[in-house]
Amino acid sequence: DQGKVIFREGEPGKEMYILLSGAVDLKKKVDRGEKVLKTVDAPNDFFGEMALIDGRPRSATAVAVKPSKLLVIDESSFEKIILTNGRFALKVIKVLSDRIRNSNFQITDLIETGPRERIQRGMADFAIRYGEKIFNGGTKIPVEGMKTWINSHLGIQKEEIDLHLFRLVKDETVSYAPSSAKTKDNIVLSEDFVRTYNRRG
Numbered sequence: 001d002q003g004k005v006i007f008r009e010g011e012p013g014k015e016m017y018i019l020l021s022g023a024v025d026l027k028k029k030v031d032r033g034e035k036v037l038k039t040v041d042a043p044n045d046f047f048g049e050m051a052l053i054d055g056r057p058r059s060a061t062a063v064a065v066k067p068s069k070l071l072v073i074d075e076s077s078f079e080k081i082i083l084t085n086g087r088f089a090l091k092v093i094k095v096l097s098d099r100i101r102n103s104n105f106q107i108t109d110l111i112e113t114g115p116r117e118r119i120q121r122g123m124a125d126f127a128i129r130y131g132e133k134i135f136n137g138g139t140k141i142p143v144e145g146m147k148t149w150i151n152s153h154l155g156i157q158k159e160e161i162d163l164h165l166f167r168l169v170k171d172e173t174v175s176y177a178p179s180s181a182k183t184k185d186n187i188v189l190s191e192d193f194v195r196t197y198n199r200r201g
Helices: 048-056 075-084 086-112 115-130 145-154 158-170 190-199
Strands: 005-009 015-021 024-030 033-040 060-065 070-073 139-142 186-189
Touching: 015 048, 015 075, 033 139, 033 145, 070 075, 075 086, 115 145, 115 158, 115 190, 139 145, 145 158, 145 186
Parallel strands: none
Antiparallel strands: 005 060, 015 070, 024 033, 024 060, 139 186
């Protein structure tokens, strides 16, 4: 069911899960909130395997974000599949190596960038995923949606986002959409802004 917690961060783990349908968010506690580490939404993707590999408590909380069907695999079944199914074993190795690479990227990102740049990267990332292209080549995004997304994905508090957004508007780095001059519901990011702060570019 949507909203159902599959396991919680810090709990001991005895099973891993293969997603048959639906979607699951993996969340980690951060300062005064939670950060979405990953959304598992592709059939046959798996999660929760680290508890079986290293025997340590769950490193994240898993929550169904849609009605989901999962295949539950315990430790003995996991070992059998690894030993008898080379394709599955290879997929596990690839997933683990990708996670290490992503963790290194996130750590580097945290060490090398201050809050302002992290927020600006988050704004560009949100614009690429959810923004609306407008006539001048810019991208229009809803302010509240952007703040909620940055808060949940980067763990930055909304008050801090507000402060940086105020400075960006004051510096004329970004502007409110003409239709939102009074309500301030939407902002426009220029093509240059998105290109500069796009982490995936």
